[in-house]
Amino acid sequence: MKRDFTLETYRLLLDAVLAGKYAVQTTAGFLQKPEDRVVILRHDVDKRPGNALRTARIEKELGLRATYYFRAVKQSFNEPVINRIVELGHELGYHYEDLTLTRGDKKKAIENFSLNLERLRSLAPVKTICMHGSPVSRWDNRKLWEEYDYRDFDIIGEPYYDLDFNEVLYLTDTGRRWNGFEVSVRDRVDSAYKIDAKTTADVIGCLYRGEFSDRVMINTHPQRWDNALLPWAGELVMQNLKNIVKRIIVKSGNRVNV
Ligand SMILES: [Zn+2]
Structure with missing residues (x-):
């Protein structure tokens, strides 16, 4: 099998974005002043933050800025790495899962959200958030916004709510494939x-070949992108297992609370 999801491949992907004459924007940059032909670069740092630093460096070399969403848990929240990524000129976002962490208690979750946001903001400004969607969790973290409003926290956007995915093509490496919507439980959007x-x-x-629309969001999970064979192989095995589980969840229609 030929290896995909290496750092070289990531660089080639960015080369293609630039060759396609796309401007590159962060999530906040796009929400504030959208370019006509644009790729929004987003990374959900679920774990192994060191990998995020590698893609951040590649982007910097190409003169590009991306948004890096960090979770508040120790697998993701690594202060030196976050500081370094911000120093490279990238944008910081909060990858929230407070409803899961507080087992569905919305009042506790919003307090947790506020504290975690403050912790991140002690490192750099945070203007956007996006939910972490664990397929095996009972809770959909977005449900927090049925009761509260993230705008009260000076957050200007959450991609799931503030981007129109009928206008912006959403590409994500979820499931270790780019068309993995059939195996994705939570990381899916309504799109034409x-x-x-x-x-x-x-x-x-x-x-x-210019086959995509004028506006695209590319979301990667940096833990999947690795040159070292061992972690890469581990991630592949884990992902195959997860895909099997997710397919069962999707098939059985048991999408718990979505
Ligand atoms: Zn995530």
Whole structure:
């Protein structure tokens, strides 16, 4: 099997974005002043934050800025790494899961949210948030906003609410494939687009051939992108297992609280 999701592949993906004459914006940059032809670069740092530093460096070399969403848990929240990524010029976001952490207690969750946001903001400004969607969790973290409003926390946007995915093509490496919507429980959006791209090479081809729409959000999970064979193989095995579990959840329609 040919390896996908290496750092070289990531760099080739960015080369294709630039060759496709796309501007590159962060989430907040796009929400505040959207370019006509644009790729919004987003990273959900679920774990292994060191990997995020590597993609952050590659982007910096190409003169690009992305938004890095960090969780408040120790697998993700690594202060030196966050500081370094911010120093490289990238934007910081909060990858929240407070409703899961407080087992569905919305009052506790919003207090938790506020504290975690403050902790992140002690490192750099945070203007946007996006939910962490664990497929095996009973709680959909977005439900917090049925009762509260993130705008009260000076947050200008949450991609799931503030981007129109009928206008912005959403590409995510969830499930270790780019068209993994059939295995994704939570990281899915209502979109008019159907993507004919499974591997990163497919996505690169589409970008070079100009087959995507004018506005695209690319969301990667940096823990999947690695040059070292061992963690890469571990991630592959884990992902295959997770895909099997997720397929069962999706098939049985048991999408708990979504
Ligand atoms: Zn996540």
